[in-house]
Amino acid sequence: EGVVKKITTYGMFVDVGGVDGLVHYSEISYKGPVNPSILYKEGDKVPVKVVKYDKDRKHLSLSIKAALPDPWGEIKDSLEVGDTIKVIVSNIEPYGAFVDLGNDIEGFLHISEISWD
Incomplete structure (x- = not known):
């Protein structure tokens, strides 16, 4: 410290x-x-x-x-490909959206992966 x-x-x-x-x-x-x-x-x-x-x-x-503990380790241990999770959209761009997964982890959703339905 x-x-x-x-x-x-x-x-x-x-x-x-x-x-x-x-x-x-x-x-x-x-x-x-x-x-x-x-x-x-x-x-x-x-x-x-x-x-x-x-x-x-x-x-x-x-x-x-x-x-500090690596937050990616926690995510890797708790999620699998195909899981559906709730996120907070932090920024929208013409090519996709940046999302906050919590624990200091930011993700990106490409526009081709976003459904507006």
Whole structure:
């Protein structure tokens, strides 16, 4: 666990036991790259895992995703091809719809797979 020290457009710096490390914005959520200031603020405690340490540069690379259970594992264990599930449509495009399956998982329905009946 660490404490958010500074938020930038490319991630956030987190203090882990007196050492600052970077959580790149692609390592914050399983939904994909997100603006960290939407989810966190300076002073927040966050779960982190050290994913890389550059001894020469004294640089820690951290991940929030790696510190949390993989939601894809849960989905894989609970669903089979052909199952019908309820989702929340988060965005509609001319080529299909993006849907929220919960647990930070976003799916995509191609227009050819959507029935309007």
